[in-house]
Amino acid sequence: MAPSFDWWGKDAHRGTSVIVKMENPNWSISEISSPDDDDEDYGVGGGGQGEFAGGGARKGGRGKNAKQITWVLLLKAHRAAGCLTSLASAAVGLASAVRRRVASGRTDSDAASSPPEESPVLRTRFYSCIKVFLWLSLLLLGFEVAAYAKGWHLGAAELQRLVLLPSSFGVRGLFESRYSDWVRIRVEYIAPPLQFLADACVILFLIQSADRLILCLGCFWIRYKNIKPVPKQAIESESKDLESGGEDFLMVLVQIPMCNEKEVSSAKVFDVTNRIPRLFVAKAKVCFGFGMSQVYQQSIAAVCNLDWPRSNILVQVLDDSDDATTQALIKEEVEKWQQNGAHILYRHRVIRQGYKAGNLKSAMNCSYVKDYEFVAIFDADFQPAPDFLKRTIPHFKNNEELGLVQARWSFVNKDENLLTRLQNINLCFHFEVEQQVNGVFLNFFGFNGTAGVWRIKALEDAGGWLERTTVEDMDIAVRAHLKGWKFIFLNDVECQCELPESYEAYRKQQHRWHSGPMQLFRLCLPDIIRSKIGFWKKSNLIFLFFLLRKLILPFYSFTLFCIILPMTMFVPEAELPAWIVCYIPATMSFLNILPAPRSFPFIVPYLLFENTMSVTKFNAMISGLFQLGSAYEWVDTKKSGRSSEGDLYSLVEKEPQQQRGASAPDLEAVVELEPQPKKSKKKHNRIYRKELALAFLLLTASARSLLSAQGIHFYFLLFQGISFLLVGLDLIGEQIE
Numbered sequence: 131m132a133p134s135f136d137w138w139g140k141d142a143h144r145g146t147s148v149i150v151k152m153e154n155p156n157w158s159i160s161e162i163s164s165p166d167d168d169d170e171d172y173g174v175g176g177g178g179q180g181e182f183a184g185g186g187a188r189k190g191g192r193g194k195n196a197k198q199i200t201w202v203l204l205l206k207a208h209r210a211a212g213c214l215t216s217l218a219s220a221a222v223g224l225a226s227a228v229r230r231r232v233a234s235g236r237t238d239s240d241a242a243s244s245p246p247e248e249s250p251v252l253r254t255r256f257y258s259c260i261k262v263f264l265w266l267s268l269l270l271l272g273f274e275v276a277a278y279a280k281g282w283h284l285g286a287a288e289l290q291r292l293v294l295l296p297s298s299f300g301v302r303g304l305f306e307s308r309y310s311d312w313v314r315i316r317v318e319y320i321a322p323p324l325q326f327l328a329d330a331c332v333i334l335f336l337i338q339s340a341d342r343l344i345l346c347l348g349c350f351w352i353r354y355k356n357i358k359p360v361p362k363q364a365i366e367s368e369s370k371d372l373e374s375g376g377e378d379f380l381m382v383l384v385q386i387p388m389c390n391e392k393e394v395s396s397a398k399v400f401d402v403t404n405r406i407p408r409l410f411v412a413k414a415k416v417c418f419g420f421g422m423s424q425v426y427q428q429s430i431a432a433v434c435n436l437d438w439p440r441s442n443i444l445v446q447v448l449d450d451s452d453d454a455t456t457q458a459l460i461k462e463e464v465e466k467w468q469q470n471g472a473h474i475l476y477r478h479r480v481i482r483q484g485y486k487a488g489n490l491k492s493a494m495n496c497s498y499v500k501d502y503e504f505v506a507i508f509d510a511d512f513q514p515a516p517d518f519l520k521r522t523i524p525h526f527k528n529n530e531e532l533g534l535v536q537a538r539w540s541f542v543n544k545d546e547n548l549l550t551r552l553q554n555i556n557l558c559f560h561f562e563v564e565q566q567v568n569g570v571f572l573n574f575f576g577f578n579g580t581a582g583v584w585r586i587k588a589l590e591d592a593g594g595w596l597e598r599t600t601v602e603d604m605d606i607a608v609r610a611h612l613k614g615w616k617f618i619f620l621n622d623v624e625c626q627c628e629l630p631e632s633y634e635a636y637r638k639q640q641h642r643w644h645s646g647p648m649q650l651f652r653l654c655l656p657d658i659i660r661s662k663i664g665f666w667k668k669s670n671l672i673f674l675f676f677l678l679r680k681l682i683l684p685f686y687s688f689t690l691f692c693i694i695l696p697m698t699m700f701v702p703e704a705e706l707p708a709w710i711v712c713y714i715p716a717t718m719s720f721l722n723i724l725p726a727p728r729s730f731p732f733i734v735p736y737l738l739f740e741n742t743m744s745v746t747k748f749n750a751m752i753s754g755l756f757q758l759g760s761a762y763e764w765v766d767t768k769k770s771g772r773s774s775e776g777d778l779y780s781l782v783e784k785e786p787q788q789q790r791g792a793s794a795p796d797l798e799a800v801v802e803l804e805p806q807p808k809k810s811k812k813k814h815n816r817i818y819r820k821e822l823a824l825a826f827l828l829l830t831a832s833a834r835s836l837l838s839a840q841g842i843h844f845y846f847l848l849f850q851g852i853s854f855l856l857v858g859l860d861l862i863g864e865q866i867e
Contacts, residue, residue, distance in 0.1 A: 236817065267834075275837070336714075348570070388449055432508075433514065488597050490595045523583065542628060549630075559724075561619075568619075683747075692828070739853060815866055821854050
């Protein structure tokens, strides 16, 4: 520390000290305040070159002198300079990413980046329609700018005169004649149907908003009354010895369907280790083996550590991998857990018919399944807590009508990037509001496909797993509901999993999630009408579960905000009020974000991103409803194999012998089996043409709105266009260098 020099006196240091640290190239500033406000002295140091301090007595608290105020202003200026530097650096990085993306030339037209269930013909036609709207909007913008330059600020009275008597308005030239013809066409032929479509979408928007509001009120009521599903007979785990037979523990089958689960490097899995002591990190890496974590290892380890008598549980690892190396690694992992006493089996199908539904159906046909009463299902990236079965199975006791207990998902990578944060908002609302409210008041909701426990009798009564759609989980839930089985959702039981971190993976997932329900609706509608359930339950299934939340929502989101709104800028006779454009969407976004209060800073990006995703959801909905393209082909959502910080701590504390042994695969045996393994496909960021075309359409419409001085419409179209632009250039999710 450099010696200090007294500037204003030799009194002891008292009062408020302001220290400026100037470290090139970044500037950082900190203020340290003392409780003594009578005297103040200031010190300044810079760039490691020395530190100067001085003191001056101030009595009576008369205020700061001119020099002190100057230093405070300098501090503020340095902070502002730091912010500007950060913004400039971010802008340069963004421009560099855009330049690389455009230079690479990779678009969503590549076969590898497009969802297989998305029809190439539909994709081309959809993109062509958007391009037509874009070029038309550019042409109309040129017309309007030229008219505005001539001083034609047309109100309602002037517009009528131009339509009826163009010569009286001074229209004599060629351009003036063409513009008057355009005004007449849009007033008489375009505006009425456009206004009708806008009004219809507004009505659908209000109905869906009312449904969302009712769900939120139901959630508030559940919290206010502290309503929770309570098992009729709980297991007293403290008084039971799990190793002494466990007579009171029911027989449970656990299934882990997986397909081509790949390993990832420790750099991504252990990115939280800078907050964990190095000794803990070293032990955790030993547990996982070579600092590497594999998706199948995490799920198998979590399931084999479930707190349940081994004589009453059987784990089925249902491997549908078509890669010999992956098969060998998973099989070896299962064998090592078997050697450590786990009751676990490995199953592999030679013919992968039916994808996940076919995999589960094949496993349920095994002869030993008849010895088990319940089946718990976990996808490959799900890691249940050890007490998962103890908190779910008791709800089935003395409740013969209960067919399903569904747990909530939690996400280990929700703060990885902006895309995962926005997904977390959506899924928190889905579980805490939609699933919980429907479970409490209706005893029905869509099965999430994983982190749930089924009564095997309910599965058999519903007809078992069917391969007819890509949403086999929703299919089995609807058929079980039609048979009279009840469901329970446990909001306080969580199962850790991952969110897709790249926009490409998320886009494929959303396409499957929104095309599958439309396939299922066509197939289930006759069964729903013929079923013996009550009228209100039928109405809920048809109008709320399917039509409103699966069909109407993506339809009006895309049509109203991405097509009608920009078109009304060029056809001002058709209007959308400001409360439709701004106030109600903002209110709905506020309600959606309530279950994730830490995400409030992202409320505006969330609103814009939901409208941006409407193009994918609308395309998927149309594809599933009309059976366009390969609508029945399964797309597996790729995972990264992340572990949470809590997982590392738990591994260090337990240090189970079987985890250490199970995490070091025999790589030599794998090499002997597959001397030339298949090369994995490289991931790339891509350009998405539909999103880019819509971005330019919205930005063009925002420019047109300036001529009409429509403030709210302009800002909404501007920011929505920027949102489409960022998504179209694949700048929102994982960035691959």
